[in-house]
Amino acid sequence: xxxxxxPITVIEPSRGAxxxxxxxxxxxxxxxxxxxxxxxxxxxxxxxxxxxxGEVALYSFVAILLSGTFLTFFFEPSMTxxxxxxxxxxxxxxxxxxxxxxxxxxxxxxxxGLLMRQVHHWAALLFVASIGLHMLRIFFTGAFRKPxxxxxxxxxxxxxxxxxxxxxxxxxxxxxxxxxxxxxxxxMVKAIPLIGVWISYYxxxxxxxxxxVVPRFFTIHILILPAILVAALGVxxxxxxxxxxxxxxxxxxxxxxxVGVPVMPVFAAKAGGFFFxxxxxxxxxxxxxxxxxxxxxxxxxxxxxxxxxxxDWYIGFAxxxxxxxxxxxxxxxxxxxxxxxxxxxxxxxxxxxxxxxFYPFIEAWITGDKREHHILDRPRNAPTRTAIxxxxxxxxxxxxxxxxxxxxxTHFKVTMEGTIHALQALLFIGPVxxxxxxxxxxxxxxxxxxxxxxxxxxxxxxxxxxxxxxxxVHEQLDDYERWxxxxxxxxxxxxxxxxxxGKITGNQRxxxxxxxxxxxxxxxxxxxxxxxxxxxGEGH
Amino acid sequence: MADDHGEAGSSAAGTxxxxxxxxxxxxxxxxxxxxxxxxxGFPPHRLRVTDLDPKKDKLAERRxxxxxxxxxxxxxxxxxxxxxxxxKENDFGSVRLNTLMLGLSIALGLLGIGIGAVHWxxxxxSDAEIVEMRxxxxxxxxxxxxxxxxxxxxxKESGFGRRTLIRNSLFGALALTPIPAxxxxxxxxxxxxxxxxxxxxxxxxxxxxxxDPSGTPIKASDVVYGSAFHxxxxxxxxxxxxxxxxxxxAVLLMRLRPEDLNEAEDRxxxxxxxxxxxxxxxxxxxxxxALYEQQTHHLLCPCHQSQFDVxxxxxxxxxxxxxxxxxxxxxxxxxxxxxxxxxxxxxxGPSFWERELN
Numbered sequence: 052x053x054x055x056x057x058p059i060t061v062i063e064p065s066r067g068a069x070x071x072x073x074x075x076x077x078x079x080x081x082x083x084x085x086x087x088x089x090x091x092x093x094x095x096x097x098x099x100x101x102x103x104x105g106e107v108a109l110y111s112f113v114a115i116l117l118s119g120t121f122l123t124f125f126f127e128p129s130m131t132x133x134x135x136x137x138x139x140x141x142x143x144x145x146x147x148x149x150x151x152x153x154x155x156x157x158x159x160x161x162x163x164g165l166l167m168r169q170v171h172h173w174a175a176l177l178f179v180a181s182i183g184l185h186m187l188r189i190f191f192t193g194a195f196r197k198p199x200x201x202x203x204x205x206x207x208x209x210x211x212x213x214x215x216x217x218x219x220x221x222x223x224x225x226x227x228x229x230x231x232x233x234x235x236x237x238x239m240v241k242a243i244p245l246i247g248v249w250i251s252y253y254x255x256x257x258x259x260x261x262x263x264v265v266p267r268f269f270t271i272h273i274l275i276l277p278a279i280l281v282a283a284l285g286v287x288x289x290x291x292x293x294x295x296x297x298x299x300x301x302x303x304x305x306x307x308x309x310v311g312v313p314v315m316p317v318f319a320a321k322a323g324g325f326f327f328x329x330x331x332x333x334x335x336x337x338x339x340x341x342x343x344x345x346x347x348x349x350x351x352x353x354x355x356x357x358x359x360x361x362x363d364w365y366i367g368f369a370x371x372x373x374x375x376x377x378x379x380x381x382x383x384x385x386x387x388x389x390x391x392x393x394x395x396x397x398x399x400x401x402x403x404x405x406x407x408x409f410y411p412f413i414e415a416w417i418t419g420d421k422r423e424h425h426i427l428d429r430p431r432n433a434p435t436r437t438a439i440x441x442x443x444x445x446x447x448x449x450x451x452x453x454x455x456x457x458x459x460x461t462h463f464k465v466t467m468e469g470t471i472h473a474l475q476a477l478l479f480i481g482p483v484x485x486x487x488x489x490x491x492x493x494x495x496x497x498x499x500x501x502x503x504x505x506x507x508x509x510x511x512x513x514x515x516x517x518x519x520x521x522x523x524v525h526e527q528l529d530d531y532e533r534w535x536x537x538x539x540x541x542x543x544x545x546x547x548x549x550x551x552x553g554k555i556t557g558n559q560r561x562x563x564x565x566x567x568x569x570x571x572x573x574x575x576x577x578x579x580x581x582x583x584x585x586x587x588g589e590g591h
Numbered sequence: 592m593a594d595d596h597g598e599a600g601s602s603a604a605g606t607x608x609x610x611x612x613x614x615x616x617x618x619x620x621x622x623x624x625x626x627x628x629x630x631x632g633f634p635p636h637r638l639r640v641t642d643l644d645p646k647k648d649k650l651a652e653r654r655x656x657x658x659x660x661x662x663x664x665x666x667x668x669x670x671x672x673x674x675x676x677x678x679k680e681n682d683f684g685s686v687r688l689n690t691l692m693l694g695l696s697i698a699l700g701l702l703g704i705g706i707g708a709v710h711w712x713x714x715x716x717s718d719a720e721i722v723e724m725r726x727x728x729x730x731x732x733x734x735x736x737x738x739x740x741x742x743x744x745x746x747k748e749s750g751f752g753r754r755t756l757i758r759n760s761l762f763g764a765l766a767l768t769p770i771p772a773x774x775x776x777x778x779x780x781x782x783x784x785x786x787x788x789x790x791x792x793x794x795x796x797x798x799x800x801x802x803d804p805s806g807t808p809i810k811a812s813d814v815v816y817g818s819a820f821h822x823x824x825x826x827x828x829x830x831x832x833x834x835x836x837x838x839x840x841a842v843l844l845m846r847l848r849p850e851d852l853n854e855a856e857d858r859x860x861x862x863x864x865x866x867x868x869x870x871x872x873x874x875x876x877x878x879x880x881a882l883y884e885q886q887t888h889h890l891l892c893p894c895h896q897s898q899f900d901v902x903x904x905x906x907x908x909x910x911x912x913x914x915x916x917x918x919x920x921x922x923x924x925x926x927x928x929x930x931x932x933x934x935x936x937x938x939x940g941p942s943f944w945e946r947e948l949n
């Protein structure tokens with residue numbers, strides 16, 4: 052290099068700028084971080100309100116980590132029996148575990164302790180809820196399609212981990228409510244054939260309840276599960292960056308581009324600000340609404356129980372499944388017992404969750420589509436998938452409602468038996484009805500979109516023609532709006548064809564059957580030709 | 592690369608809509624449209640009031656910093672609240688006030704930053720959408736060839752594929768190394784056979800039935816018709832494994848009129864003048880079956896609504912439970928106190944695999 056260009060005007064940098072420059076140089080010369088900044092600093096994130104659901108999950112997790120860390124400074128994970136000597140008078144002198152006593156101290160003797168307990172609990176409820184909604188968003192928009200199937204699965208693992216975190220945390224205060232929850236887990240574990248009693252024995256370090264389960268759950272709750280969760284979350288976010296975010300169809304947006312705002316500065320400000328908003332809202336809820344008032348329940352004792360108690364919402368579906376099993380289901384095989392009343396829900400739930408976990412792979416197999424998909428489906432444009440989702444949501448919702456069967460009975464003044472029988476019937480009928488209705492609604496909406504794209508929308512303006520005829524004037528969509536309605540993916544059922552050996556395999560027949568189920572009913576997107584002839588035939 | 596289409600509007604769209612010529616992959620059963628409506632490109636960019644009106648811009652700037660100042664006030668208030676609203680002994684109201692004031696001021700500190708930052712981004716930062724091209728997730732063919740070469744070289748230089756003895760013995764060694772870690776966990780439970788423990792409770796011949804939780808014995812004459820007692824075996828409160836024993840030994844005692852009680856021949860002498868004792872531990876998953884309905888003589892488990900009919904040996908009449916509650920045979924001792932004739936004749940609580948083994 053011999054030629055050096057001199058800048059035309061030299062602006063002396065301010066002291067602050069000089070310091071920032073020097074610091075950046077110092078760090079870059081030791082980490083080569085400028086490459087990372089160049090790579091991700093202006094990364095584009097598309098904008099849509101539903102994309103924030105995953106952010107809510109992430110930020111409530113941060114709130115959980117922060118409040119949980121505070122709690123560990125005061126909580127004593129021990130089941131040693133002590134006599135309570137804290138400020139809460141009704142329980143003074145009562146024998147209880149150190150875990151319960153320290154949870155009471157956190158609530159009544161540590162300033163801000165109750166607040167942090169409630170932040171932790173509310174944030175946990177929000178965490179699982181936002182993961183659930185985030186998963187629904189991903190499912191119904193088809194964001195799980197290639198190349199994101201693996202990330203869906205990792206997200207599913209995060210969902211399970213979040214529930215496990217919730218349950219282990221719920222059990223730590225060792226109050227009557229959580230103790231009964233553990234008792235139910237103990238009963239479920241014991242139902243597992245061959246090894247159930249042994250697993251229970253290992254979990255509780257002897258007979259239920261023992262003195263080990265709280266310290267063990269504490270280690271699992273604050274060390275093992277968070278470590279796995281943070282690692283899986285890291286991979287989840289890394290894949291998000293690698294795959295780039297999906298976007299909804301819109302003018303100018305294609306499967307090959309991503310349109311949105313750059314990380315620096317807009318997305319960073321919005322997302323960073325949104326973290327503070329999520330945390331702030333959790334803080335307001337925690338400051339104003341009591342959650343899990345353990346002092347009302349008393350210490351764990353295997354004998355008493357209060358009626359109308361509920362698990363935390365995300366465990367409800369499992370508890371509800373237990374309630375719906377019909378009576379007298381124990382199987383006896385020789386001298387051995389299989390408690391099917393418990394095993395049935397224990398088998399149905401993993402099958403349901405397994406279908407959720409592997410749905411992207413199933414759909415990919417049916418469509419045989421190996422292309423990458425970065426444009427989101429509007430739920431209506433994938434009627435069968437949306438209907439399957441609605442059926443799944445209904446199935447989950449019935450199980451969830453069943454966890455409150457007793458409260459439904461008392462609040463609506465109906466019999467408990469009637470409530471259970473109705474829910475049992477709904478568990479089978481509900482998903483089918485939801486499936487059929489959703490599919491028809493989707494197809495109806497697609498037809499409507501097609502109609503609007505071709506003939507415009509009703510303007511509400513009635514015009515009388517010279518001949519005396521009244522018509523309503525239809526306004527045409529602009530190109531941008533029409534594009535939103537007409538650009539979607541469409542599949543046709545798989546044709547069975549003989550393979551190289553001239554045979555039709557059972558596998559292919561099965562796939563074709565599924566494909567027919569998925570894509571038999573379809574609405575073809577408006578084509579260019581149709582649109583042109585449609586414009587001419589105005590007013591029919 | 593990213594390019595700013597901003598106010599250029601749809602003129603930039605031409606490049607954006609262009610495809611990056613993806614490799615041809617199977618579209619499966621997807622219908623590839625032959626004459627799709629063309630993508631119209633980006634709509635014209637709309638300016639915000641803050642872009643058009645310097646006054647609004649100034650106002651938004653003030654609002655953003657206003658939110659940040661509110662946040663500062665909130666954080667200061669939180670510290671003040673910590674000291675001004677202490678928790679007083681025996682005063683639940685003070686706990687509530689401390690939680691409320693502390694929480695609301697911290698929330699102000701957080702929300703001020705959050706709302707301020709989002710408002711800044713929405714009102715003042717550039718809202719021009721930027722286009723970035725995607726590239727196939729798959730590595731380029733050259734990269735993949737390089738990766739294959741790395742593995743090939745690794746294989747060649749180590750002889751991993753060729754020296755099968757080394758490779759297979761390594762697999763064997765790796766498979767076995769975690770096993771000690773599994774074995775090390777054996778002692779998370781004591782050495783006893785767990786299913787044996789489940790067959791025995793503190794109940795035994797002549798053990799008195801006592802009230803839960805006080806432990807005072809119960810006279811047969813105290814048990815009037817229609818009453819129900821929560822019962823624990825005498826001496827439970829002093830037992831070493833109190834909670835473990837209570838989790839198996841909790842019993843419900845009820846007195847029914849003789850005409851309401853249908854007893855099997857072989858269990859006629861298990862009751863005393865219409866007083867019957869049943870395990871309180873649900874045979875479903877082990878919750879305490881704590882609700883007794885005096886008129887119908889039904890027991891209800893509040894956890895999963897199993898119902899047991901005390902008139903008929905606590906058989907299951909509703910809910911997910913499978914077996915009747917085990918009955919504790921009782922009698923009266925010389926002083927008129929209720930005592931057990933023996934332990935339960937079967938394991939109490941939830942069903943399990945080895946339950947019927949002897």
